[in-house]
Amino acid sequence: MSDYIAPVKEISFVLNELAGLSQVCELPRFEDSSEDVVDAVLEEAGKFASGVLAPLNSVGDNEGAKCVDNAVQETAGFAEAYQQFVEGGWVALPCNPEFGGMGLPESVGMATMEMWNAANISFGLCPMLGQGAIGAIESHASDALKAIYLEKMVSGEWTGTMNLTEPQAGSDLAVVRSKAIPEGDHYLISGTKIFITWGDHQMTDNVVHLVLARTPDAPEGVKGISLFVVPKFLVNDDGSLGERNDAYAVSVEHKLGIHASPTCVMSFGDNGGAVGYLVGEENKGLAYMFTMMNHARLNVGAQGVAMSDRAYQHAVAYANDRVQGKAAGDKEKGTIIRHPDIRRMLMVMRSMTEASRAVCYVASSSFDMAHHGTDEEQRRLANARGELLTPIAKGWSTEISQEITSLGVQIHGGMGFVEETGAAQYLRDARITTIYEGTTGIQANDLIGRKLIRDQGQEFNRLIDEIRATQAEVAALGDEMATIASSLAQGADSLQQVANWVIEHHMDNPQLPGAVAVNFMMAAGTVIGGWLLAKGAVIATAKLAEDESFYSAKIITARFYAEQIMPRADAHVKMAESGSAMTMALADDQF
């Protein structure tokens, strides 16, 4: 089994050259950050991911988490790794210094998140969900609640969970039924939540659940949902732990992947009611959750990148090791990396992984600028860009990770189908990423509705203009870059064409946006990914002499993507422009 090596140089390149980390580090909030500090952090994170988390990945898959007597036992070794993770300050890295955080940019946090997930996605989910819970409390809870919970969550002493889904309420949270009955300074929470990631474990003394529920007179639908903090153990005034709260994991799911991440059925209030504390105001719970949404979705996008990169590294190692047959044009038998089709698959994996990493990091750094920029217009534009890129970063990066992890299996041949090889685990683990935190369909609807149609394509067109500016730069570099330039010109044109078509036709019938959304999103992801690789190729051309091996690979990878990935964009555009008629034409009973 191959080891995971964090691609620190590549990550640093994307952060600095494409995601504008130096501008972010100039903002007052990040005055302690700098390229050097960040590089040192990435190096250390890479070592931790490789040395501590990666070795637990396979054992976690084999043994999984278990639930016995309403308590989850995580895989052996995870508790010790988590303790080291806390001691390393990794939970605190992107958090607010006011509550003990290190205050590094979110985009740097995303880079570490990619590493934790590539090394061990089941482990990575625990701090990832914790970030969501921290964010919800920090943004919306009272100072009293913040004082009790935040420092311990930021340090990692306690973990956090997000309790949204119920059996009847998945993508549609309007039908959440869990109840919250007021009682003194708190509420009594009851109900069943499903798909609760790391809903219980023995790694920390306490687990802080963020729970959506309805108060007795709440209106129906999404406007009657409130958000509560429900700790596993109540917290005394002096900060010590009190009674066990009435909130239990009653089972864990038997899943296709992420076996070591306990996906819990949580039961609240079986013995009278779990004590919960209202976050912010009643009935605003869903809005509060939505403020966490971009962050959570971008992190899932980074998980897609992580799975793709891990699968790529594993496949490269195998292709460099396995001897089979003589490749066309070679005189002697060699390893299978000499075979053109193996190499084609590796290049597809490599180029799409790099493209999706760039899309995710650029989206994340947009929010660094949007949240902490010093100029209002700059913040507004950065926010619009981050909002536009988020569903693409999540939806596209995770969709292509299905293909990339599957190619990873394919490169291993028959051995890829044997679990001991390890390649199949990435395919199984990656499979959840297009589903949780909003399915691909939901991302695509968000993109086409809230991000394209709502502002009539304004931000989208601003992006297209930037693609065209890059195209002009690339074209000026001459013949070697010709296929990149032509693919970008074509990509920008067809993306603008389909965007205009959608804006013009979305009122034709109510099914149209939903029917074309995923193809629109896949086209956008393909072109934007190609644009960012092209920007990277321009920079690499200028820096070629500094490190020929690294920068020439950036150029070749961008060219491969232009020639062999960009044609997909046109196909998706044509599919989208065929509209909704044939999608909707069969009667329900003709399927």
Added chain:
Amino acid sequence: MSDYIAPVKEISFVLNELAGLSQVCELPRFEDSSEDVVDAVLEEAGKFASGVLAPLNSVGDNEGAKCVDNAVQETAGFAEAYQQFVEGGWVALPCNPEFGGMGLPESVGMATMEMWNAANISFGLCPMLGQGAIGAIESHASDALKAIYLEKMVSGEWTGTMNLTEPQAGSDLAVVRSKAIPEGDHYLISGTKIFITWGDHQMTDNVVHLVLARTPDAPEGVKGISLFVVPKFLVNDDGSLGERNDAYAVSVEHKLGIHASPTCVMSFGDNGGAVGYLVGEENKGLAYMFTMMNHARLNVGAQGVAMSDRAYQHAVAYANDRVQGKAAGDKEKGTIIRHPDIRRMLMVMRSMTEASRAVCYVASSSFDMAHHGTDEEQRRLANARGELLTPIAKGWSTEISQEITSLGVQIHGGMGFVEETGAAQYLRDARITTIYEGTTGIQANDLIGRKLIRDQGQEFNRLIDEIRATQAEVAALGDEMATIASSLAQGADSLQQVANWVIEHHMDNPQLPGAVAVNFMMAAGTVIGGWLLAKGAVIATAKLAEDESFYSAKIITARFYAEQIMPRADAHVKMAESGSAMTMALADDQF
């Protein structure tokens, strides 16, 4: 969990209207076959698949096959099902009447093979591999060997296996090392074989292994490989079973899918040598295996169709059952089949499944005609067509089954990731189909080298001409079919263009054919699938009044495919035409 319902009407439509079953049934060999007989057979096969095999699919996945003390114990229930399978005459269905077979066309055999595999792919693999062993003996063994083995294998009383792969010899059989030492009227076989499907079990009294090995003075490479019959139990002159042969399953693989199909490591000759009988002549073993290859590959293509169809049926059932949210344009909440993106995914699944079924059945019936036709030129042309379509049927059908089974998971949302739902099993099971019996890369190399370049595109162009003829028929049907007509015109043009480009450029550099082969094959599969759906739409238009629901669905499905699947062909053509330069540009150590 949904039940499997064999799509008998659809299968009958493809056999009769697209695969020319009536012409096949007119051949002397098939004089007892007719459309009515075949329909009755399909009905019965469908009942058997649904009633006996499908209920064992999930239990087989959960429990798997085990190997203890060099003996494989299959999943509980499989032995009884296999006994019923034998009693139903299902093994014998496509076999030669001379040895007790029912003598139905291979294409009808493929239809039943689709059903067995859709219901329970792990079970289906046992008769599928057995067919290969029967074919090898029937085509190449002496009358004496045939007399001993064939009737019992055709009846299903004994099963058969194919022992090719060794740890160092996967796609490259030139390096097979197993030995065969002559001893009297037989040979003593020794060596280790891996990935041996159904290499052992307790369902029958005997298992007949077909084994590739080298005699002492055999030349190196593929020209020194011989084929042997190695029974698990020796057979006495009176046909009764004798001693246990020195051929044992020593372990089974722990795999991503097909858990109930024991994938064995076989050890021959640990106790002095397994008694083996030479098939045909020494050193011709690989050639003998190759005569089985088309058949085996087509059957794996049918497995792709089977997995796709099962995943589709499962997803339709869930989409018709799960209530979540209100679809755009609907007044009330309904099941998720009302959501445009769910419907888009179902239509992608449905249309590609139908297209791949048509490709596989047409390929199979070409061989019915090639092997049993009465006119030499007709046989030659049918054989060329079958040869051309085989790598596409295998490679393309199984590649798209990865996407289709993954969409099946996606439609289930979070439940799709939970194993109890069953959707994930199809994804796991399907994953092997692009690997065994020659990977997708090997299929594509076969297509581009032996089927396109070798005859300079002659048969390929004959196919393009037929596509253009269908295009003209479709165009004459008017506006409703306009997108089908235009997609076929475009598809035929770009397919011919890329074929000509390959023929012209394949000598440019030795890596080129291998680098572009998979994209060429995917383009060809996409267009040929669209062509067959278009032929179906023409027929459906004429028959619409006979069964409006069925035939209108055929037309809508063909139109959806034309609009939303056919654009992929152009993309693959562009990828192929970008050549090999960027695929080969990175140095091995730059990956």
